[in-house]
Amino acid sequence: MKTILVTCAIIQIKDEVLVVQRSKSMKLPLKWEFAGGKIEYGESEIDCIKREIFEELNIKIDIIERLTPVTHQYSNFKIKLIPFVTEYHSGEIKLKEHCNFLLADKNELINLDWAEADLPILKEYLSL
Template sequence: MKAIKVTCAIIHFDDKILAVQRSTKMKLPLKWEFAGGKIEQGESEIECIKREIAEELNIKIEINERLTPVTYKYPDFKIKLIPFIAKHFSGELKLKEHSDFVIANKEELNNLDWAEADLPILKEFLAL
């Protein structure tokens, strides 16, 4: 099973962090995740995350750092999740695909029911 390459962003809004909740129509319904999406052919990781965030959330971000990618096998698919730490640059947040969002303190992020692939990324981020 080939891994689907997906980027995600840990987006800072000042001193708080954005998390988004998957809709009931998506795989892993109602799980929380860092926003992002699939890398398209010929697209760099940075181009992908900036495009996905603009498409899904209506905002522009500035990339600060790349964290350790995570490969995770769910029962029916496998992903390679490539995380970036970013900050909100411009635009008003509007959800296009997700059902909900929170802008939370780092400590509050542990209280969410995360998609399994995002957990190692959350752990690495919280340890920074």
Template structure:
């Protein structure tokens, strides 16, 4: 099975972190995740995460640090999730694909129902 490379961003708004909830019609419906998306042909990881965040959330970010990628096998697809920490720079947050969002501290994030691939990333981030 082909591995789909996907980036995601742990975006800091002041002292809170952004998490987004997948819509009912998306794969993994209603699960929480760090926003991001598939890397396009010829695109760098950084270019991808900046583009995806703008397309999905209408905001600009400053990418800070690359965390440990996670390879996760879902029942019908396999992804390599490549996480970055980032800082909100500008723009008005507007959800274009997701059903909800939350700005939360690390402890509040633990209580959300996360997509499985995001869990090791959340754990690494909390331990930073």
């Protein structure tokens, strides 16, 4: 099974973190995740995450650091999730694919119903 390369962004806005909820029509419906998307052919990880965040959320971000990638096997697909800690730069949040977003205190994040691949990333982020 082919592994899908996906970037995701932990978006810090002041003292909170922006997370998004998958819509009912997406794979893993209503699960919470860090926003992001698939790397296109010839695209760098950083170009991908900046493009995906702008396409999905209508905002621009600045990259702070890259965390440890996570490979996760779901029942019918496999992803390698490449996380970046980022900071909000500009723009007004407008959801294009997700059904909801939340600005949460770092300590509140663990209480959400996360997509499984995002859990190791959340754990690493909370330990920083």
